[in-house]
Every structure is written in C-alpha cells, then in structure tokens.
Amino acid sequence: IKSAVDLTLYLLTDDAYLNEEKFWRVIEDCLKNGVTAFQYRAKGKKGAEMYREGMRLKELCEKHGVSYFVNDRLDLGMALNADGVHVGQEDLPxxxxKKHFPGKIIGLSATNYEEGITGIKAGADYLGLGPIFPTSTKEDAAPPCGVEVIRKLKEEFPNTPVIAIGGIDKEKVSEVIRAGADGIAVISAVFGAESPAKAVYELRETIIKAKE
Amino acid sequence: IKSAVDLTLYLLTDDAYLNEEKFWRVIEDCLKNGVTAFQYRAKGKKGAEMYREGMRLKELCEKHGVSYFVNDRLDLGMALNADGVHVGQEDLPxxxxKKHFPGKIIGLSATNYEEGITGIKAGADYLGLGPIFPTSTKEDAAPPCGVEVIRKLKEEFPNTPVIAIGGIDKEKVSEVIRAGADGIAVISAVFGAESPAKAVYELRETIIKAKE
Ligand code: NI
Known part of the structure; x- marks a missing residue:
C-alpha cells in the first residue's frame, strides 16, 4: 500500500485559505488537475468541526484518487481512516x-539535515523538508536549508521520499526535483494563484519534465 | 476495570494553574490527600509538550493510585495509555x-438533561454535568442546569456515573451528592484555595458524609 502513494504534488491546506468561501469550489478543481496527495491542516478548530470538514475533504480526495493525510492530529487521522498522518518536530513523537497507526504512512517535517537524518532513523515514511528557500509568509520559519540538503539526504537514504516545502513556486520546482526531491508540497503557490487549477496543472507538468 | 475507577473527587487541570510554578508542588499534595481521579487538560500546547507534561502527571497519578484521564485529545490519551479520555460536545464524536480506545473509560461533558440523555444513549461511560450552579469564572459557560437534572438522570440511568461540575465549592458539595451525583469535578475549589491539599481533604470528607 505504502509504495502506491504518490507524493509528487502534495497540496496542503492552511486556515486562511480553508476558511475562504471559494475554497470548496477551488479544491475540487485542484484535486482533478494533478494533485497527487492532500494534507488537511486545521489549526485552532474544535474536533467536531475538523471531523466534519476533514470527512468532506477525504471524500473529495477518494473521488479523485488523491491520497489523504491529516496534519498533527493522530486521532483525527484515525477517525477519518486517512492514508497517513503528518507530524512536526513539536507534535506527538x-x-x-507510528505505533498507534500501524500500516499507515507517517510523515515528518524537518527543517535541516540533522532533523532529516534523525527522522528517517526514527522511521519517518517520508520527510517534508523545508523551507528550502527563503519564505516571506512565515515569520517564525526556520532558516532556509538549500537544495544541497535534499541531495545529501537522498544519497544516504534513497528509499525515503523527500518532499520539498516552503517558498517553492513554478520557477523553483525544477531545481528541487533535479536535486533529488521526490515531490513538492505547496500551499500558496496553488491557493494564492489567480487560477489554482491552472497552477496545479503547470506545477505537475514542470515536475514531470524535471524528472525526465 | 471500569467499575474499579472511583470518580468521587475528580480534579481537573486548567492552563492557568498548570503553568504556575507552584503547580508541581501543589499537585502531588492533592493526589495524596484524597483526589480519586485526575484529568489532564492543556489547551493550546503542542503535542510534544503535552506528551512530556502528561506523562509526568500520569506517573504521579499512578504512584498515588489516582485514575488518569486526558481531556479532548484521544491520541494523547492513547499515547499515555490513560485510563480514559474526556470529550466535550464539540470534540471528536x-x-x-469509543471505537478507537476500546476498554477505556470515555466521559462526556453535558450541560443539561438533553445532552445528558443523548450522551448516555451514545455510550458515555460517565457524564461531567454542569454547570450546576452559576459560575463567575467562565464567561462562555452554559446556563446552570440545577441539581434537579442530576436527580432525573440518575433516576432514569442509575448505572451511569454523573459527576457534577461548575461552581461547586465546599458549601454546595452536599447538595449535589444528595441529589444523586456520584462525584464532583473541581478546579478552582482546589487550585484556588489557600491550601489545595486541605481543600481536597475537606471536600472528600464532605462527600463521604453526604453519601452516608
Ligand atoms: Ni488504535
């Protein structure tokens, strides 16, 4: 099951976009146009609301054959029978x-080489590595780690998918893919675009070309 | 296992008290002096910190034979192998x-008769019912339901423990116990007291007398 999951173009939500009225029109267009994995991230909502919203999103993902992940909350991931859970360095260990969600894909955020190595050794099924480039949006973001970290991690652990995240737009996709990233995780490059569906399509095309 | 749990004097934490420096001195005195069950409640903390803090509290509870519950977060309850999880009306259903934490005690907050009945029918192992009396501390609290609701619920479902919560001080303990409450849940009546350990001892004595 695990190997069937395609993390090439991994779309994340973010409260700001999630709570916009147009979100529900936009998201289905994105899932149809090339997103391969989706992560539901809802900070500061109550469990009942996350359960309802997360279920609705899971059904959309299933309909379009997109893998479905839940951020941080293992219990919500279990409740929704997600394909996996994504945790950060400050979430539950x-x-x-991994112990409580056997057979599922547990991803980990890493901001640099050390966190990446430690995470892989602890059993992370994939890494969300970043920010690779400077980002303007997150004030509390870690310093950018650069594409060389991708190369180093993939040389040492070629079997653990590394998904590049943070400040990755159309121009930078080729660079991270050529450095060895298995995919990219995006929020604003899609939801902040004039046409999110078109952004998805173009990112996907760029990734495919860069992988050739 | 379930019947062995004593919810007579159920102490809850609250971020305000939990983050005070003296908390760790106070809590062990309370656990020694008559608390029968404890609930770890930490809103707005990250998972890793809740895991560390919750583990430390669980060890203290085990040491003193006090049942240990986690508020809201099923995943944290699982991670800590708590005796149970307590959920509110707006948490995960x-x-x-219940489905994901088999054999454990799942408690539910109810603010009135209808929520109580619905919760019991849905399988709540106990109810945290309240506020029974007007409370000054919580601005968003539901209207007080009064002691008669305890009597009615216990008449219809004598086997489901009803734990009274909200605005219960030394003076009001006897009233709720005589109305049929199996126990009381307290925060400020203990942590806000000049001597929390003494408050625990006196509350326990009052409950025992009222039950005679
Ligand atoms: Ni389980």
Missing amino acids: LEVV | LEVV
Missing part, C-alpha cells in the same frame, strides 16, 4: 504515532 | 473516540 513520531514513534508514538 | 463520542462514538468515534
């Missing part, structure tokens, strides 16, 4: 999450 | 939590 990776080992604990 | 009770049925979902």
